[in-house]
């Protein structure tokens with residue numbers, strides 16, 4: 001068979017048992033494919049701990065960062081001792097020491113400077129994947145597989161947008177062709193770091209939290225892979241987050257568009273950019289459970305299957321603010337919407353949802369809550385004249401809101417779907433603050449108060465998904 005890229009998430013490499021499970025899966029697939037590349041995340045909790053260490057250093061709290069580093073060392077040591085054959089252990093532990101000593105030195109300088117640039121934060125956050133890839137490669141060599149840890153700082157070339165870097169695909173492809181393909185052709189299974197890349201000048205970058213899924217898709221594109229399998233801790237993409245809705249079910253097939261919409265609106269199971277590289281090449285993507293490998297999981301392909309107009313899943317995205325620009329004089333002023341959104345864009349804030357009242361007397365949009373104060377200030381400045389004239393009455397934000405999104409296909413052409421979704425919330429007495437239909441025609445989003453979020457997801461799940469009839 002052809003080329004397979006598999007990615008294992010944090011929990012799939014996060015404990016001794018998990019590592020045994022994932023190693024079994026890799027061993028099994030290694031015998032089946034001509035070329036196999038494995039992408040790994042940091043062990044679960046490690047990236048958070050790394051970020052905590054750098055924040056503590058910024059705040060002058062050397063006790064905390066030292067404690068975090070000591071914990072990381074103990075945790076990685078313990079895993080190595082339980083999973084890596086004796087002959088490789090000393091060298092691997094020395095490598096772990098070297099990487100963590102580097103972290104301590106880094107935190108020390110941050111502590112002295114009292115600040116950490118986004119670039120320094122990325123160098124620190126990248127360590128979890130650099131550690132896990134080395135450990136997993138050693139575990140697999142212990143199982144008799146030819147495997148080698150490869151840092152994507154050598155492969156994925158990105159722009160300089162630290163903490164949320166974008167890959168430069170042509171350059172990445174060239175690196176993959178010269179570095180990764182020959183390795184795979186020599187029968188070696190590369191264990192590649194997820195989440196990270198490097199600028200052309202070699203500075204370490206990260207692709208954003210949860211970005212290892214995206215790394216796998218980028219590498220699948222650049223290796224002309226036949227399939228990408230994302231291994232995680234649930235049976236696949238589900239009708240809702242199983243932590244919120246225990247009766248959520250696995251969805252057997254979804255389209256790229258449907259899954260993108262779900263990921264974009266908060267389904268953590270896939271990073272929202274994951275489908276970008278694979279969709280153009282039609283590379284099938286699977287989401288599977290490391291802890292239940294015989295379950296087929298979710299298959300993500302080009303065309304949606306199932307009845308048009310049926311809601312397949314519901315998500316929530318927390319921590320939002322809804323900003324409103326309102327005034328009776330707005331109708332007469334051309335370009336208000338354009339000026340509003342360019343002022344927001346200048347703050348580098350991402351708008352997740354827009355809804356405009358048909359009377360044109362207000363524009364509402366939803367942004368992450370931490371961006372709201374800066375956005376309001378920027379808008380007040382941009383609209384200063386209109387505010388004085390009274391064309392705009394006020395610009396304000398409502399915080400602690402959540403976007404609830406129902407995803408399906410052909411929703412726009414199917415009468416009554418929206419009514420059922422809103423009806424479910426109405427019955428439960430949940431107030432809807434704003435509504436928008438996704439431009440991709442496969443989602444309906446609603447803003448509700450944060451206190452109603454869990455109920456809203458459960459109600460829509462119960463009334464619209466389970467009782468779909």
Ligand code: ADP
Nearest residue numbers: 009010011232233236237238240241267268269
């Ligand atoms: P990994 O470390 O493997 O990348 P993540 O924690 O990033 O795993 O993503 C998997 C988690 O996503 C699941 O454990 C689940 O709690 C959560 N999740 C949220 N929404 C969904 C959904 N619709 N379907 C499946 N899982 C979901």
Ligand code: ASP
Nearest residue numbers: 041047195209210211212
């Ligand atoms: N380890 C990174 C994170 O926690 C990337 C990932 O797990 O996908 O965000």
Ligand code: MG
Nearest residue numbers: 009210268269
């Ligand atoms: Mg993830």
